[in-house]
């Protein structure tokens with residue numbers, strides 16, 4: 001007989017990600033426009049560093065916060081690319097950006113505390129807040145699908161602990177402006193709340209610039225990973241940077257849930273960060289061409305889609321969007337309904353252009369004939 005395990009209501013309340021359901025519905029020959037990861041090989045010099053690490057026996061636990069050479073490389077990266085200074089001691093190396101988000105949220109949220117999150121937004125944010133017993137306060141997006149500082153501001157209450165900004169954004173591809181980022185930093189300072197800045201798509205911007213809010217405020221936890229930048233999603237290597245008092249709390253959670261990040265992936269990440277940037281630029285250029293191809297095709301099919309300025313997703317507004325999603329899936333094209341990212345995604349669908357131009361062309365031809 002099965003035992004009647006009495007599960008935590010917090011966990012029972014959480015749904016399985018809507019994205020997974022889409023993969024299961026489409027056949028194995030499907031054209032996959034549902035993926036949230038680059039389809040490129042991890043660059044050779046990074047793979048070689050991992051092979052060397054294994055052969056040299058670098059396979060034990062590391063320092064909890066991460067190997068010093070990686071935290072030093074990350075400290076230089078923040079100064080070089082993100083225009084703010086963090087010491088190696090203000091960085092924790094994590095198991096992907098996912099764990100970095102978990103550390104940030106676990107260290108801040110008590111039961112009943114509120115966290116402001118873009119709706120639609122990346123699926124993990126809501127679930128992580130709810131697992132900690134916190135309350136998600138959804139923030140609708142503006143007409144250009146970006147998060148507006150005034151919409152954040154008007155939802156702040158005495159229970160607000162944090163808000164999350166994700167630029168470039170999943171699922172919309174929106175990129176926040178420098179003025180927005182300054183305004184978000186100011187909100188964090190004025191209200192003594194924490195801005196969690198998820199920057200995993202920072203290198204995939206096609207127009208405009210990436211702005212890290214940590215250059216304007218000390219109340220920022222910066223979350224990032226090698227996952228998207230270097231096409232390393234399966235390596236599970238992320239990091240979090242913040243002022244020392246944040247690190248002191250987050251490291252406790254990290255120690256007990258993770259001990260340390262994967263030792264081999266840490267060595268690979270050193271090679272990634274200290275190595276040439278050209279492979280990343282090549283990926284970005286390829287993504288830009290695919291974006292133009294896909295979005296041009298969607299618009300000519302009558303879907304309303306401005307050119308997303310970042311990440312690798314198109315997020316068109318579509319009449320009868322669930323009907324369209326179901327038609328596409330039954331014709332072997334995987335897309336994700338906007339509502340998988342929150343109620344604010346109603347009327348939209350997400351198409352990832354992390355697949356070859358040939359597949360994108362094929363998908364557009366099928367769409368033209370079945371829609």
Ligand SMILES: Cc1ncc(COP(=O)(O)O)c(C=O)c1O
Nearest residue numbers: 036096097098122170200225227
């Ligand atoms: C916005 C955003 N943040 C974080 C993550 C998780 O990244 P990681 O694979 O490094 O855990 C993703 C993955 O899709 C994402 O889209």
